[in-house]
Amino acid sequence: MSDEDYVYDEDTGEWMSTSDLAARRAAADRIEVRDAVGNLLSDGDQVTLIKDLDVKGAGQTLKRGTLIKSIRLTGDAQEIDCRFDGIKGLVLRAEFARKR
Known part of the structure; x- marks a missing residue:
């Protein structure tokens, strides 16, 4: 005992x-963060965009199929923090990304 x-x-x-x-x-x-098709995401994963997205404040559009490397998860189940060339502080919704 x-x-x-x-x-x-x-x-x-x-x-x-x-x-x-x-x-x-x-x-x-x-918190579990899942992408558009239900795959579980974690810090450091690579994701591909499944839809053209207009980036507010940057005046540019991220095209469908764009690869985003090294994502970071936030405390929200639907937000992904990432970095892309020319855009600082980019936050994506998980519903517009697919794990690569």
């Missing part, structure tokens, strides 16, 4: 160890 503390989790109605409860809560806090 281990000396680990057990607590009652009101969400599941079960007794569980404190380490299991902490791991479950950490996993629940993590």
